[in-house]
Amino acid sequence: MMGQLIWPRAAAIGAGLSTLALAATLVMMHPAPAAARGFNTGSTGGLYYSESGGGTDPGGSYSAVVACSEVANSKFIHLTGGGMATNAEFGEITIVENWPGATLDVDAWQNRVTVEPVVEQDVSLDSFAICTNEQPNVRSKGFSVNAGEVLSTEVDCPAGKPVTSGGWKLPDGSIYETSSSRPFDDADAGKSPDDGWRIRVENRGGAPVNGTAWAVCTNEFNPKYHRGTVPIPGTGQADRVTRCGDKENLLGGGLRGSSATGHEIVGTLAVDRGDANDLPDDGFAGGVDSVSLQDGKLAVYAICK
Numbered sequence: 573m574m575g576q577l578i579w580p581r582a583a584a585i586g587a588g589l590s591t592l593a594l595a596a597t598l599v600m601m602h603p604a605p606a607a608a609r610g611f612n613t614g615s616t617g618g619l620y621y622s623e624s625g626g627g628t629d630p631g632g633s634y635s636a637v638v639a640c641s642e643v644a645n646s647k648f649i650h651l652t653g654g655g656m657a658t659n660a661e662f663g664e665i666t667i668v669e670n671w672p673g674a675t676l677d678v679d680a681w682q683n684r685v686t687v688e689p690v691v692e693q694d695v696s697l698d699s700f701a702i703c704t705n706e707q708p709n710v711r712s713k714g715f716s717v718n719a720g721e722v723l724s725t726e727v728d729c730p731a732g733k734p735v736t737s738g739g740w741k742l743p744d745g746s747i748y749e750t751s752s753s754r755p756f757d758d759a760d761a762g763k764s765p766d767d768g769w770r771i772r773v774e775n776r777g778g779a780p781v782n783g784t785a786w787a788v789c790t791n792e793f794n795p796k797y798h799r800g801t802v803p804i805p806g807t808g809q810a811d812r813v814t815r816c817g818d819k820e821n822l823l824g825g826g827l828r829g830s831s832a833t834g835h836e837i838v839g840t841l842a843v844d845r846g847d848a849n850d851l852p853d854d855g856f857a858g859g860v861d862s863v864s865l866q867d868g869k870l871a872v873y874a875i876c877k
């Protein structure tokens with residue numbers, strides 16, 4: 573299965589590491605537990621690639637926080653982007669949080685996934701953050717999706733501050749699918765999708781869902797935006813890697829399933845291309861589950877410098 577290439581089902585790790593507080597503590601004590609997926613951490617090109625991994629009990633919920641202040645070199649205390657991957661199979665997880673929120677007043681990438689109650693094996697969660705010494709301009713916006721409806725919402729970057737990543741935070745216990753989390757182009761003169769971040773959420777439940785969308789805008793970098801696509805089957809999974817240019821380093825990334833209903837993001841991951849360094853600085857991988865019943869298209873964005 574294609575998905576196996578990007579989110580291999582690794583041996584389950586550490587059941588019981590299931591609280592946010594404990595996860596944050598572990599990040600601080602062990603900033604680079606790379607064994608979960610072979611994701612190397614370190615610096616290149618003025619950026620630091622950092623990771624935290626763990627697992628969840630079947631049917632449970634798991635949070636991870638990767639704080640930039642905890643990386644080996646304390647000059648990389650700010651954030652450009654991040655994301656996560658799991659070893660979950662089709663239909664097993666919902667990504668509740670995938671966002672650049674600060675924690676304890678430090679820049680950090682935060683994730684939470686919930687695992688369907690019927691899943692019988694542990695599911696791993698690997699979160700990563702891409703860190704820098706340049707302070708970003710992080711923007712957020714609250715939104716509400718009515719029962720049974722789809723909402724697209726945008727968080728604008730300030731003029732001249734291009735977007736490098738973004739994400740979403742939704743509540744536990746609701747039924748929804750996030751089908752798009754990506755950079756967008758507004759009506760400005762330029763055609764690059766540098767103007768902010770767009771989220772699309774389908775509320776499949778019976779009550780309104782309130783969430784927050786985020787954009788990380790850079791004061792320093794002049795990002796290059798790369799986009800690649802792959803077909804999505806009506807029912808099943810799709811994923812692809814979109815690469816940065818040969819001399820570029822990854823700042824962040826996003827993805828979009830073409831259907832507003834029945835496409836659900838299940839992974840957003842930095843990748844290494846097997847180049848001279850073994851850091852995941854070379855591209856961005858996105859994965860979706862589909863129950864749309866119609867063929868669709870997955871677009872994956874790599875935002876690089």
Ligand SMILES: [Ca+2]
Nearest residue numbers: 757762764766
């Ligand atoms: Ca633009």
Ligand SMILES: [Ca+2]
Nearest residue numbers: 844849851853
């Ligand atoms: Ca590399």
